Amino acid sequence: MRHDLAPAGPAAARLKTEFARIRYELGDLPGRIVDPQRLRAMPARLGRTLHTGMLADCFFDPETALCLDHGKDDLDHTAPALSQCRPDRCPNACITRSHLPLWQASIADAERLLADRRLSRLQRIALERDIERMRRLIPPLLEGPDA
Template sequence: MLASLARTLHVGVLADCFFDPGTAICLKQATKNDGKMPLTALRQPTRSNACITARHRPAWSRSAEDAKISLREKRLSPLQRTIVKQDLQRIEAVLGGLDRRTEAA
């Protein structure tokens, strides 16, 4: 009975995934899939079935540092710079959420 209620946890670098085929964004983006497993290459760690914990913080911190280093590059086009800045904002929002949860605990 419990097995039918439980969802499978798929461990990831940026987030863990409580895979639910009905709400999985990765499956909606795929052209071919059987719907039984998450498609990790299409995973969006800040949406849907994702679970980000303090264990994931080092990877998010490294991503923020990489984005900051990229922004120092003079050869970035305006479009590339905008995209990296948007990604950095998303990363910083995740880190801020992790920090707030840590402070509340």
């Protein structure tokens, strides 16, 4: 985790806690030598596999993944169902500043749709809720040394 790209989203607290634990164990001294196997194993508790995505990165854990239908045994639970991703809600999702432009573009698209007077009341409510949900993701992404 780069210092200038602090994570946001549901997995952010878990990531920050895990990296703080690793930092506590290793310390801040530059040049400290750590066994490469130990270094690779330390963040292993975060999830089984990292899947990078356009709106978020996923520290995939099938037990908590919202993208999987846990009621169906015939589905593949070894990878996320990316078309069902809910990055602002899933505990496996990590959103960083690199994802910010697409979230901002999504908000702008939704706002353009709201300008259409032909929208039904329910469509308008759904868009307004989505915009508000997406806007809540942005402030943590703007924090940091080069914000």
